[in-house]
Every structure is written in structure tokens, then in C-alpha cells.
Amino acid sequence: MPQLQGCDGERPTCRRCRLQPPRSLEPCTYSHTPVGGTVSLQVEESMETMQNRIYELEHQLELLNGQDPSKVFVEEPYSSQRFQGLTPESDTWDNHPTQFQRTAVLPDLLPRSLLVAVALWATHMSANPLAESVYSEEELLARTVHHVARDIAAGGALPERMLHMIQTEVLLSLYYLDYGRLLEANYHRAGATSLVFISGLHQLSASSLQNIPIQMGANLRMEMINAFWSVLLINNYCVAASNTPSSMPYDAPISTPWPTHFPNVATSSMLFLDEDGVAGHSPLTLLAKASIRLERTMYFTARNSGICASFLLGCNYRRGLTPALTGAGLPLPSEFWEIESQLERFRSRLPTVDIGHPTDQISLVTHAFVNGAILCLHSPYINVYAEARSKCLTAASCVVARLADAHLTEWEMVDPVLGPLLAAVADVLIANLTHVPQASTGLQAILSAMQTLARLSPLIQQYLTITQQQYTAAEQSLGSFGLS
Structure with a gap:
């Protein structure tokens, strides 16, 4: 088949078309069907939902076609299926995947960088990329890096917004670490650490947690605690793998309760000061202590x-x-x-x-x-x-x-x-x-x-x-x- 001018013919997507200026990241139009491997229906549905939402965000003006942007193009009832994360770190963050799955398709509730990062990990965890995927794993990575810088620059004082940025940086750091790209892994774990300390998540004592508005719910409080320890874990992972200094200040006073997998446990009684204790702590706490x-x-x-x-x-x-x-x-x-x-x-x-x-x-x-x-x-x-x-x-x-x-x-x-x-x-x-x-x-x-x-x-x-x-x-x- 004759190649188009400027196209290198690389499959499944043309690298030159995708990466050279103006860096549009638009995939090549050649069709491609991966060989071997399967993905579960659950992961497939989650990936399709995420990627469709990403595509809408990238082409919002074209898709709306003059309609009211405030309209939400979703149908009820929402899916009740839960996205099952497979990595050990997946249960250290969002305790309610169903809630995340619902908000992922609503406009402006989740930043683009986090949506694309989740789609990136869904693709990474899959046995085989979907044949009908809009973006490849490489493209999703490029988009995540692109959008996280913009989302952080846009800022926002809401705790949820800062948690989203921290989570995106953690997902990026862990992704790069898994691929052995230690320079990028360290870069993003340093970014996550900075956001954690700027947000004061290292000092979530019982008194400070009580100051969080009740309407934000107990789930947000738990996510704030888990956010700090997730960043500490990725920091210590990178230290072990690359021998770079810790991004966590050694003299920083830490009063954040230890993380827990048990929603009925009073985490405020499990403070960081209890370094040697084991009894009553969750497996995640023991992992954090060991790291x-x-x-x-x-x-x-x-x-x-x-x-x-x-x-x-x-x-x-x-x-x-x-x-x-x-x-x-x-x-x-x-x-x-x-x-x-x-x-x-x-x-x-x-x-x-x-x-x-x-x-x-x-x-x-x-x-x-x-x-x-x-x-x-x-x-x-x-x-x-x-x-x-x-x-x-x-x-x-x-x-x-x-x-x-x-x-x-x-x-x-x-x-x-x-x-x-x-x-x-x-x-x-x-x-x-x-x-x-x-x-x-x-x-x-x-x-x-x-x-x-x-x-x-x-x-x-x-x-x-x-x-x-x-x-x-x-x-x-x-x-x-x-x-x-």
C-alpha cells in the first residue's frame, strides 16, 4: 500500500503523524487489529466509558454543535458494575469506584488529567488493548502528562481538586516506575509530594479532620488520609529503586492517622507517632511502616x-x-x-x-x-x-x-x-x-x-x-x- 506523504507507516499508529509538530496526537487512520490476548468485559466497558468521555472533552465544541453546554449526555440508570483495580496501590485511594465511575462521565467534575490517567492504567492493566480504542497507551500517556501540567497551573482551592491532582501524579509516577523509567517516576513523585505538603495532608490530626465541613462526607476525609500515605509509599518506592533522596522532609511534623481498610475503625487513634505497633493496623499501614x-x-x-x-x-x-x-x-x-x-x-x-x-x-x-x-x-x-x-x-x-x-x-x-x-x-x-x-x-x-x-x-x-x-x-x- 502506498504511504501518505509524511507518514512513516508505523502500526498501529503513525509515530510521525502523532508526535511531530503540531503534536496534535491524532492517530493515523490505518486500521489495526491486535493479535492474541483478551480483556474482561468489565475492563472493556470501563475503558470505553473513559475514552469516550476523553474524546468528548477534546472535541467539545464540535460535539455540542451549538447545543447548550450545560446538558449532560448520559443515560440512567448508571452502571452498577465496579471497576476492579489489580495493583496493590489501587485500594489505597478511592474507596468508592462506583462513585468515580459515575462522576467520570459528568462534565467538569473530574479533571482531564485524572480521567486520562485512569484510562492509561486501564489500558496498561489490560491483557490486550481494545481494537476499537480511540487512543493507544502511548497517546494516553502523552495526554496525561500534557493535561496534568495544565490542570495544576489552573489551580483550585477545593480539597477535591487538589486530591485529583495528587492522584494523577501518583498514577503517573507508578506508571513510569513500573516501566523502569526512573527519571520520570521521580519527577512525578516529587510533584505529588509537593502537592501533599502544600495541601497540609501531612497534618490531618483528629482536630483538623473535625474542621472539614460535614457536607463533604466521611469519604473525603478517608481519601485525604489515604492520599498522604499513597504519596509516602510512591516516594519510598522510588527511593528504593533509584537511590535518590526522599522528597519527604525529615523534619516535617506528621500527625496524619495511619491508613485503614476498615471504615468503622477510628483512624484518629492510630497516629503516626505509633511507629512500632502492629496489632490492629491494616495491611496498608504495615506496608507504609515497612517502607x-x-x-x-x-x-x-x-x-x-x-x-x-x-x-x-x-x-x-x-x-x-x-x-x-x-x-x-x-x-x-x-x-x-x-x-x-x-x-x-x-x-x-x-x-x-x-x-x-x-x-x-x-x-x-x-x-x-x-x-x-x-x-x-x-x-x-x-x-x-x-x-x-x-x-x-x-x-x-x-x-x-x-x-x-x-x-x-x-x-x-x-x-x-x-x-x-x-x-x-x-x-x-x-x-x-x-x-x-x-x-x-x-x-x-x-x-x-x-x-x-x-x-x-x-x-x-x-x-x-x-x-x-x-x-x-x-x-x-x-x-x-x-x-x-
Whole structure:
């Protein structure tokens, strides 16, 4: 078929037509039918609703054709189907998907950036893009980035409006993180953090929550609490994956209650000050606490050891510190032992992974965070004090044991932070192949888990590739010394 002038013929859409000036983002007119895979009817209906609404917003003047813009082109009754999010973060935000689904088709109630971000994630979670979709995933991403800047610039004092902007930034950051695009992920998590502190969501004490107008409802109060902790989680995810400093100020006074999945629980009694408590807290709270442990441990390690506390490539363990670097004979700082005691106590109080819920990732990721923090704390000191190696191997074994209880093949989505966390465990096991006989068995379990999950997350695939390269190099090194 002869190509149109200026069209590169790329399928399913023409990149030149879509991305070059004037950047209209209009798709090429070639038809395209994806091959393989299916999507559920529920996801398909949600995607169609969102994309139709986006199309109306983009072409509002043309669609109205002189009619009254205040008219709403919807029919009742509204759909009662709930959109089932699959990522662990999906239940940390909007507690009422049906309410969101209804407002999504009403004019001017939700900003364009959030609508497009939801459609972007619906497309991303689908096994296969819809053949009749107006926009591809790449186009939805470009539109989300475009509209979020405009929506933030437009501003708005309403709490709901600010929550929408924060949610859009979180969705963008998590999307980029899942694809391993860490620069963009960090950019948008910094934006979300700024919006959270500007809005005062870090100081939602019981008294401040009572000042929220009653007509706004309890749902808004819960969403404001969840908004803060969702941003904290994405912040700590990015810190673990990219070794960039936290966007959360260390000296910021935080009085926001811990998040909860239980609507009848008085969240005001679960304040941030209760850092070590486990009983009565929701799985999301335990995940937030565990991620805080890792982020603070990485900060301590980088500040005191002089070594990059990065989970990237798991560089800490193999390098380690020598007595010369810490000062031969000098004791470890008292803060080190305080952090160790807190980590050990918190890990001992965590509930075990519930085998009855094999697809529950939150418990697994929580345990991985805590044990990752223990690895981060002790790995630089393996040449300084005798127990450091044993502490690291115990933490690695705990993660391997939790993986054995998880039915990874049943997962439809995966938390991308498992990429750097599992890679750090693998690095410890690779470094101890000659010291501990069972290290090889544990390493194979980690590699097998990463191979299973890599199909669901490009970030995990990146870490799997790096870990496999390290393993191959270690085997070759051992072989050259006749130790394999």
C-alpha cells in the first residue's frame, strides 16, 4: 500500500503523524487489529466509558454543535458494575469506584488529567488493548502528562481538586516506575509530594479532620488520609529503586492517622507517632511502616558508611566496608544498634503471609521491605563485625521463605518494587555461594520468582537481567578458581 506523504507507516499508529509538530496526537487512520490476548468485559466497558468521555472533552465544541453546554449526555440508570483495580496501590485511594465511575462521565467534575490517567492504567492493566480504542497507551500517556501540567497551573482551592491532582501524579509516577523509567517516576513523585505538603495532608490530626465541613462526607476525609500515605509509599518506592533522596522532609511534623481498610475503625487513634505497633493496623499501614524503615535505613547507611545505600545492582554487599573505612577498632554508632533493634522488633511482630490469600501481595512486599532494610543496614559492615553476614543471610532466607508461600503464577499484576527488593536478596546469596551451601538453592528460588514476575513488570525484567549477569560473572569467577 502506498504511504501518505509524511507518514512513516508505523502500526498501529503513525509515530510521525502523532508526535511531530503540531503534536496534535491524532492517530493515523490505518486500521489495526491486535493479535492474541483478551480483556474482561468489565475492563472493556470501563475503558470505553473513559475514552469516550476523553474524546468528548477534546472535541467539545464540535460535539455540542451549538447545543447548550450545560446538558449532560448520559443515560440512567448508571452502571452498577465496579471497576476492579489489580495493583496493590489501587485500594489505597478511592474507596468508592462506583462513585468515580459515575462522576467520570459528568462534565467538569473530574479533571482531564485524572480521567486520562485512569484510562492509561486501564489500558496498561489490560491483557490486550481494545481494537476499537480511540487512543493507544502511548497517546494516553502523552495526554496525561500534557493535561496534568495544565490542570495544576489552573489551580483550585477545593480539597477535591487538589486530591485529583495528587492522584494523577501518583498514577503517573507508578506508571513510569513500573516501566523502569526512573527519571520520570521521580519527577512525578516529587510533584505529588509537593502537592501533599502544600495541601497540609501531612497534618490531618483528629482536630483538623473535625474542621472539614460535614457536607463533604466521611469519604473525603478517608481519601485525604489515604492520599498522604499513597504519596509516602510512591516516594519510598522510588527511593528504593533509584537511590535518590526522599522528597519527604525529615523534619516535617506528621500527625496524619495511619491508613485503614476498615471504615468503622477510628483512624484518629492510630497516629503516626505509633511507629512500632502492629496489632490492629491494616495491611496498608504495615506496608507504609515497612517502607519507612527501609527509606530511613538507606539514609542512615549513606550518611554513616560513605557507601551508596543503593539497591540498584545490590552493590552494597559485595563491596562492604573494611575496618580502615570505619576506623579500625572504633565501635559502630549507637544509632546503628537502635535501628537494628527497631527492625528486628518490627519484623518479629509482623503477621505471616496468609496462604489462604495467595494473591495478596501486600504482606509479601511488607516482609520484603523489612528484610531489605536489614540487608541495607548490615551489608556495609560484613568486614567490620562478625554477625553482619549472618544477619544478612537470615534476612535473605526470610524473603525466600515468604516467596515459597506465594502463588506467583496466579498474579495478574505485580508490585514493581519487588524488582529492587528481590535483586538485593539475590546479591547477598550470590556473594555467599562459597560460604553457605544453601545459598545456591535460595538464589534459584529468587531467580525463578523474578522470571515469573518479569512478564508483568518491565522494572522487574530490568533487575532480572542485571541479576542474571551478576550470577553468570560470579560463576565464571568461581570456575576460574576451581570453586564451582
